[in-house]
Amino acid sequence: IPYAYGERTYTFTGGTSNASVPVTVMVADRTAYLLLGTYYARAGEGQNLMAHQFGAGEQVEFSFAGTVLGRSNADMNGTAHFGTTVPAGDAGSKVISARGMTSGNTATAEFVQAQ
Numbered sequence: 463i464p465y466a467y468g469e470r471t472y473t474f475t476g477g478t479s480n481a482s483v484p485v486t487v488m489v490a491d492r493t494a495y496l497l498l499g500t501y502y503a504r505a506g507e508g509q510n511l512m513a514h515q516f517g518a519g520e521q522v523e524f525s526f527a528g529t530v531l532g533r534s535n536a537d538m539n540g541t542a543h544f545g546t547t548v549p550a551g552d553a554g555s556k557v558i559s560a561r562g563m564t565s566g567n568t569a570t571a572e573f574v575q576a577q
Contacts, residue, residue: 494569513560521563527556553577
């Protein structure tokens with residue numbers, strides 16, 4: 463089943479009968495979302511990111527305020543985990559994002575960096 467949503471037709475062929483049957487399936491749109499271990503921390507403190515609703519095995523790229531932190535592969539349920547530390551930077555509101563490298567799905571969460 464593909465990462466992208468939409469209608470797909472697959473043809474299945476019987477091993478003994480050799481009869482072919484087309485089957486059309488609708489892959490539902492999955493809205494990706496991102497959960498943070500903490501939504502407020504200082505630079506250097508630990509941060510756990512959990513991105514949900516990506517493709518099984520899909521590589522997910524994590525970014526902090528536009529700077530790529532790294533990548534992690536989603537598990538069979540479409541969840542990617544990434545452990546990091548809060549980068550150095552000015553205090554204030556930041557956006558953390560997760561982007562599926564195959565599906566293009568993106569999830570964001572707001573984070574407040576403390577002084």
